[in-house]
Amino acid sequence: MENIQTNRLILKEIKIEDAEQIYKLFSDKELLKYTDNDIHKTIKDTKELIGIYQKEQKTGKSFRWAIWLKKTNNIIGILSIYHINRKHKFATIGSFLDRNYQKNGFMPEARLATINYAFNKLKLNRLEAQVFVKNMYSIKMLEKLGFKKEGRLRQNFMINNKLEDSFMYSILIVPNK
16 A cells, blocks of 8 residues: 655555554544544554554555654544445545644545545545534535535444434545536
């Protein structure tokens, strides 16, 4: 997997050496409130997850990047292309960003770069994103990037022991008008 560079960011493969910085993200309950990720209680949880990511990447099932801020050389988030279906040319995209770096345009910058990667390098035709109905920032960002809302998925994710709804968004390499 190759690194992806933008003006302010470098997206790099997540490695075991990154576990401490990745743990800080996965142990932040507030950050993960709109995701279905498990909260990490120990760095061992994070190392195990990184191992899973590496196995999935070797088989081509997913690509997951740590989002590095060039200015500080720190990891500020995670961005993923997963559930890759090469036969039907689609995948799911997901992400989250350290709360201290939100609303600075970092995530749209990173997502645009991975959208281009998915369409140009992976030769996909469609990217999907599910976003919880209460996550207004992500909804606005997806729409700004050209994603179209396809519908509401009722009670499709268990979050904090409660079934929650999400919206399904997608973007096509050649959008239908």
